[in-house]
Structure formats: structure tokens, C-alpha cells
Amino acid sequence: MSMAAHxxxxxxxxxxxxxxLGKSGHVRIPFYVRGKRGKIxxxxxxxxxPEDLAIGNTAGPAIDLYRVKFxxxxxxxxxxxxxxxHLVIEIYDHWLSSAESSEGxx
Amino acid sequence: MxxxxxxxxxxxxxxxxxxxEDDAGNLEGQIIIDALQDVLVAHGLLTAPxxxxxxxxxESPGIHLGAKIVARAWSDPDYKAKLLENGKQAxxxxxxxxxxxxxxxVENTPKKHNLITCTLCxxxxxxxxxxxxxxxxxxxxxxxxxxxxxxxxxxxxxVLPHDMELVVHDSNADMRYLVLPESPKNLxxxxxxEMESLVTRDRLIGVTR
Amino acid sequence: MNSKNKTENSPRGYHDIGxxxxxxxxxxxxxxxxxxxxTEAIRNLLGDxxxxxxxLDEMRRGFESFGAEKYKVLSFYRRRLDAMIDxxxxxxxxxxEELNEAISEKRAVWSKxxxxxxx
Numbered sequence: 001m002s003m004a005a006h007x008x009x010x011x012x013x014x015x016x017x018x019x020x021l022g023k024s025g026h027v028r029i030p031f032y033v034r035g036k037r038g039k040i041x042x043x044x045x046x047x048x049x050p051e052d053l054a055i056g057n058t059a060g061p062a063i064d065l066y067r068v069k070f071x072x073x074x075x076x077x078x079x080x081x082x083x084x085x086h087l088v089i090e091i092y093d094h095w096l097s098s099a100e101s102s103e104g105x106x
Numbered sequence: 107m108x109x110x111x112x113x114x115x116x117x118x119x120x121x122x123x124x125x126x127e128d129d130a131g132n133l134e135g136q137i138i139i140d141a142l143q144d145v146l147v148a149h150g151l152l153t154a155p156x157x158x159x160x161x162x163x164x165e166s167p168g169i170h171l172g173a174k175i176v177a178r179a180w181s182d183p184d185y186k187a188k189l190l191e192n193g194k195q196a197x198x199x200x201x202x203x204x205x206x207x208x209x210x211x212v213e214n215t216p217k218k219h220n221l222i223t224c225t226l227c228x229x230x231x232x233x234x235x236x237x238x239x240x241x242x243x244x245x246x247x248x249x250x251x252x253x254x255x256x257x258x259x260x261x262x263x264x265v266l267p268h269d270m271e272l273v274v275h276d277s278n279a280d281m282r283y284l285v286l287p288e289s290p291k292n293l294x295x296x297x298x299x300e301m302e303s304l305v306t307r308d309r310l311i312g313v314t315r
Numbered sequence: 316m317n318s319k320n321k322t323e324n325s326p327r328g329y330h331d332i333g334x335x336x337x338x339x340x341x342x343x344x345x346x347x348x349x350x351x352x353x354t355e356a357i358r359n360l361l362g363d364x365x366x367x368x369x370x371l372d373e374m375r376r377g378f379e380s381f382g383a384e385k386y387k388v389l390s391f392y393r394r395r396l397d398a399m400i401d402x403x404x405x406x407x408x409x410x411x412e413e414l415n416e417a418i419s420e421k422r423a424v425w426s427k428x429x430x431x432x433x434x
Contacts, residue, residue: 022324026376028278030225031327032252032334047207047280053372056406065279067210072274076253076334084271087252090279124341125390135393136350137425141417142400143357145409151368152360160356161349225333227375228391240345243391249337261340276333 006046010066014040015099018068018091026054029095037099038070041088049092064093124244168236171202172284173305175234177298179211180289193284197234205233207280212273214315219266220285221259221312223251224277231282235310242311252276262313285312329383351392358399369402377401 010016017037018029028050046062072085127135146152175197179186189196193209209231212220224230225248230238241247251258255274256266266272275283287309290296308314361369377398378386389397403409 020324024325026372026379027328028226030276030278030333031331032225044208044279044281050279050372050375053370054376056370056373058367058370065281067281069273072272079253082268082272084269085255085273086271087274087276089276090281092279122387123338124343125388126343126345127390127393131390131393132348132350133425135348135354135396137421138400138418139350139353139357139396141414141421142396142403142409143353144417144421145414146357146361149409151366151408152357156360157353157356160360161352164352164355164359226330237347241340241342244341245332246337246340249332249335250340253334258340 008043008064009093010040010043010064010096010098012040012042016040016066016068016091016096017099019095019097021095023051025051027051029091030089032075033068033070033089033091036070036074038068038074041067041069044090049094065090066093066096067091068096123246124240164232165236167232167234169305169307169310170302171234172231172307172310173302174200175202175211175284176286176305176310177301179286180293180301181298186286189286202234204231206231206282208282209234209284210275210281211284211286212275213286214288214312216270216288218271218273219312219315220283221251221255221272221274222277222283222285223248223274225249225252226278229277229282231284234284235307238311239307259313262308264314285310287315328379329386330379348392354392354396354399358395361399361403368406368408369399373402374398 015037016039018033018035020034021027021029044065044067046064048058049060049063052058052060067088068091069086069088071083072079072081072087073083075087143152143154143157147154175189178200179189185196185199188199189211190213193211194204194206196211197204197209212222214220222230223242228238228243228248230242232238247258252274255272259266259272277283287305290301290304293301306314358369358371358374360366362371362374374395375398378394381394381397381401385397386394400409400414404411404414
């Protein structure tokens, strides 16, 4: 089996959208960012998926983790927030789709 | 039973700001954990000396370690660059062992302020700073820090200029965060001990500048 | 993959409170008590490389699934203690019966000590 170089889906600055995965059980992606659009800040490394670890499955693949930046105005449209305020949070690769493509558009 | 003594808002809010155990609750906690420990020891899964040693290990980190890191970054621009590049590695260089996967150090500037929270539970760089303060783990802080951080900061006496960027970091996965506060103006007149004395827990979390 | 206007169709966890309304932030600095440190220590040991019996992720799943009412009324460390116990029982590392027996024994010791003090 060939050991292909690890292909990372996103680069800093890429536009992304957080998917509605509809997953129940232990997940680490809070409701308030689901369906929102942001930009990749940086790649954090690859880590075992907490969704697997929570049910004792330690044999799963490591998942790419990214920090993603959102405009606070986009997260909380009802609040009065300066346009330059942001929120940064860690999102696992399988929760992200590219916001540059048609994938994830509603 | 837990009491509401420390809760200021008894209204129809969903979340008690912070649940505090009374004496009976704390005794109950002690009884249960002692019983659990006995059972686990009986199963050969733990020993009592191990537990005591682990408690000592939990007690040893503290704000003094965060202060050491910040003072070094203030006095050494090269170190600061390394710290911002790879926090865990740089912190290791000054003899502090980090247990978490990675430490992201976020820098305050005259134009930007950073605030740390964990909305889902209480993630915090415990291997460096020790246990987080009660307010950090309170539901009030976890719920409000992401949505109305400027109001939250005002409760801590911190008023940010409108044109300053405020970045909130929700520590939800494998990264843990430290705020690097702005260095003092008279840095050149200080030694590292004096610098360390300026670094407080609240500055490292970001509720004060 | 996403259908038009797809929204979240799984329930929101009761722990997932980012953005919800809440009152003033309680500023009392509470001490870190021995039983709380002991709880943390035991969870760390159970999750370490030699044991891998209760991971941080499993414990989190524990308090995210033991019910909204418990989550609301229990203190932070009590939530972690109860979650850890739930996982240990679920994985059949210990039984509820043997734990309850050990708890009764401890209670008896405490009340004897309290009685002695009162005399």
C-alpha cells in the first residue's frame, strides 16, 4: 500500500462553512457555529476524533483540525457588534465544506 | 444538596450561574470519591499512593508558570516569536512540561484584545496554570463570553475602545490558550521578577488587559 | 450533499450553551477542595497510558448524557464524578452494587466520627 503524502483540504484564508452533520452523541462543534461561514486561520494538526473516543473507539483515523475565524456579526445577527470583532474556534475537517464551491450552498 | 447562595440571578434563566455545594454536598462528594477509590483499589486499578502523587502533580502548576512564560516573551523578542509559532515547544524550552496537545498563545496589541472561554465544558491550560477560577467554569461565563464578550469584560472592569478588535477563542477541541498581554511601557527598567509580578490570571484569560 | 434549507436535525446538547441567555457572572473565588482534586486525580489515572479505562472524552459523554436535570443541579466536580462512575459501570469495570456498599461503609465511618465529636 503506498504511503501517499497527507492531503490537507484547506489553507489559511480559505472560506469554509460548518456543516449540519446532524450527529447525535458527543460532538465538539457547538450549535452556534453550525451552518456558519468563516475563514481558515491555521491548521492545528491531526487528532483522534472525540466522537469516536467518547464511545471508547481509539482505533479510528486522526482527523485534521483547523482554527476557523468568524465575524461575530455573522454569528449573532441580533446583537450590536462592531464589524471587526471575531470569534475563533477549532473545527474538525469532516465538519467543514469549502465555501468557495457549490458544496454546502443551500 | 447544592445551594444557590452564590447565585445572583434567580429568575427564569435556564442556567444557574454557578452551582455551589454546601457542606452536606461536599461531604457527600468526599464519601463517594473515597468509596470509589476503595473499590478501584480493590480491583487493582489504582493505589492510594498513586492518587496522592497525582493530586500533588495537579497542585503544582499555577499562575506563576504563566507569569514566567509572559515575562520571558516580553524580555526576549526571539523567544516571543518562538512562543507564538509553537507554544508547547517554546514553553518546554523554559522547563515547563505541557500536558495538553498544543498551546496557542494569542497576543494582545494596542489594536487587538483576546478573550478565552470553553463554552462546552471548562477546557483551560491546566498543566501550566492549574485549575481555572469558578467564574470561568460557570454557565454564565460559558454562555455569554461568545455572544456578548464586551459586556462580560465590563463586568470585570474592562472597557475596550470601540475600534479595538476583540477576538474570542472558544477552546473546544485539542488546543489550549494563553493570552500574551501587552508589555508594560517601562519594560527596560524592569527585571524578570518585576515583570512576572505584573502577570495575573485574569490577564492570561483575557478578562482584563 | 445538503438539501435545500437543511437545518440541524439532531437535538442540541444541554451542555452546548454558547450564546444562551444567562445572568451576571458569579465572582466568588471558591476553594478547590480535596474531594474535587481526588476526583480529578482518579480520572487522570484511569485515563492514563497504562490504564485507558475512562478517557476525558468518555467522561464528557457521560455528563452530556446523564440528563439535563442532573446537569443543571450538580456542581462542576460532582458532574465529573457522577459521569466517571456512569462510564465505569457502563463498561462493567465496577458494579453499582459494590459502589453503593462501599458508600454505605464510608457513611457509617463518617457518622461514627461525627457522633464521637459530638460527645
